[in-house]
Amino acid sequence: MAEAINALREHHERVTPARRAVLEVLDAARDHLTAEDVAERVDANEPGVHRATVYRSLQSLAELGIVAHTHVPGGATIYHLRHSPAAAVSHAHLQCTTCMRFFDAPVEWLAPLRERLGAELEFRLDVQHAALLGTCAQCREIESEA
Missing domain, CATH: 1.10.10.10 (Winged helix-like DNA-binding domain superfamily/Winged helix DNA-binding domain)
Structure with a gap:
């Protein structure tokens, strides 16, 4: 602080x-x-x-x-x-669209995407500004059992 x-x-x-x-x-x-x-x-x-x-x-x-x-x-x-x-570690936010839980992912995992967007589209991606959506493993498991 x-x-x-x-x-x-x-x-x-x-x-x-x-x-x-x-x-x-x-x-x-x-x-x-x-x-x-x-x-x-x-x-x-x-x-x-x-x-x-x-x-x-x-x-x-x-x-x-x-x-x-x-x-x-x-x-x-x-x-x-x-x-x-x-x-402490710069991170991106991931959100499961089923259970709505959040997960943190190190931004360096998205570095290849950022570089490709910059090189091919001249687009600068701000990976911390918006949550990326998907489905977590726990919710996928529940869905497959249903």
Whole structure:
């Protein structure tokens, strides 16, 4: 979390109680949090922080590159601190369309795809910005038994 606070200061941004509360929640999280999840946890820790302030804080922290956000098809955007132990390895998000669970995959696994898209289509892929959809092994096993 110290890195996030230093980044705020480097951008000449204030370290407000709301931003600190959001950063603390994201730093402690070991799962994928929606803005609603963050707001609920902030409210539990700091009841005086208004929900709209949490949402604005998430937006500004994401714009500053301190918080990463991933768009999830048919679901809410998920957030995590870029420099937290949970995000120590840059990762892409995978989501099972059956059970809706998330899985993390190291971005280097997608390097061949990124390189090919860049070379052949001059397209720069941001693998952390959106979740990749598929079906997990557990759900495929259940489907095959049915």
